[in-house]
Amino acid sequence: MKLLNAILLFVIFLTSQVAFSQSSPGIISEVPDTNSVGPEGDDELDPINVISTTNEYFKIIKDNNFDVPAADQYFFWDTLDIHPYQSKMNKYTESKVLNLIDNNSLFAMPLKKPINSVFGWRKWKYHYGIDLGLNTGDSIVSAFDGMVRVVRKSKSYGNVVVVRHNNGLETLYAHLSKALVTANQEIKAGELIALGGNTGHSTGPHLHFEIRYLGGPINPSEVIDFNNCTLVSDTLLIDRCRFEYLDDVQKARYYVVRKGDSLGRIAQRNGTTISRLCKLNGITRKTTLRIGRRLRYT
Numbered sequence: 001m002k003l004l005n006a007i008l009l010f011v012i013f014l015t016s017q018v019a020f021s022q023s024s025p026g027i028i029s030e031v032p033d034t035n036s037v038g039p040e041g042d043d044e045l046d047p048i049n050v051i052s053t054t055n056e057y058f059k060i061i062k063d064n065n066f067d068v069p070a071a072d073q074y075f076f077w078d079t080l081d082i083h084p085y086q087s088k089m090n091k092y093t094e095s096k097v098l099n100l101i102d103n104n105s106l107f108a109m110p111l112k113k114p115i116n117s118v119f120g121w122r123k124w125k126y127h128y129g130i131d132l133g134l135n136t137g138d139s140i141v142s143a144f145d146g147m148v149r150v151v152r153k154s155k156s157y158g159n160v161v162v163v164r165h166n167n168g169l170e171t172l173y174a175h176l177s178k179a180l181v182t183a184n185q186e187i188k189a190g191e192l193i194a195l196g197g198n199t200g201h202s203t204g205p206h207l208h209f210e211i212r213y214l215g216g217p218i219n220p221s222e223v224i225d226f227n228n229c230t231l232v233s234d235t236l237l238i239d240r241c242r243f244e245y246l247d248d249v250q251k252a253r254y255y256v257v258r259k260g261d262s263l264g265r266i267a268q269r270n271g272t273t274i275s276r277l278c279k280l281n282g283i284t285r286k287t288t289l290r291i292g293r294r295l296r297y298t
Contacts, residue, residue: 158200
């Protein structure tokens with residue numbers, strides 16, 4: 001009798017375990033991103049750290065049937081990678097006119113503050129946006145209608161929000177103190193998306209603002225008149241000329257300073273002059289060369 005009771009108890013135990021396993025939800029693993037080629041540079045290689053507790057902690061892949069802005073131009077939707085596009089827009093052979101505003105879409109100035117730093121070379125590194133001075137906590141709004149693609153924290157950008165717009169442009173807002181939106185959220189031009197701050201690689205409170213098309217950075221001053229807080233034009237021509245500066249950027253070559261190096265030795269090794277090294281890197285002949293520093297030599 002004891003043996004029979006033991007067998008019955010064992011059978012009941014097994015049955016309960018099977019029932020539990022069938023009713024328990026499975027663990028969803030991270031979806032691999034076969035479309036993304038990763039970040040453009042070494043300043044976005046830090047681990048993912050989503051700053052919104054309501055945002056996804058895994059990468060979402062959407063096909064071109066997903067209802068996101070400009071899905072027919074990008075063909076995928078990435079909510080974690082800030083720069084997932086393999087952009088070579090200086091090789092662009094097409095010509096396209098984007099409508100910036102129309103009957104269904106308006107424009108709003110992201111921040112009505114003066115420019116502190118313009119688009120272009122900054123010593124040895126290219127600055128792909130413009131910087132607008134602000135006080136920590138100032139309101140930042142979306143420039144156009146669209147959908148939030150990224151809300152996260154990165155080593156260089158600090159707290160950052162990326163919005164893809166209906167016309168195919170993407171705008172990026174960086175060094176924020178706080179993001180007020182989440183990924184996949186639809187927004188309108190002028191809608192509050194964040195508060196300004198001084199996070200990431202920033203020496204003081206400001207908004208780093210970028211405009212990109214298919215990953216290619218566009219000079220924001222060619223789109224927005226920052227003095228009058230209006231658009232330069234209601235439309236924007238996208239062609240190779242818009243991205244010709246990338247030819248120069250891609251020709252740039254860098255040398256990593258080693259122990260015992262001097263400006264003279266580096267110049268000789270790379271077929272250039274000390275004066276050229278100083279000009280390209282914003283340094284003088286008396287500058288102390290820190291081991292591991294990158295010096296541009298072309």
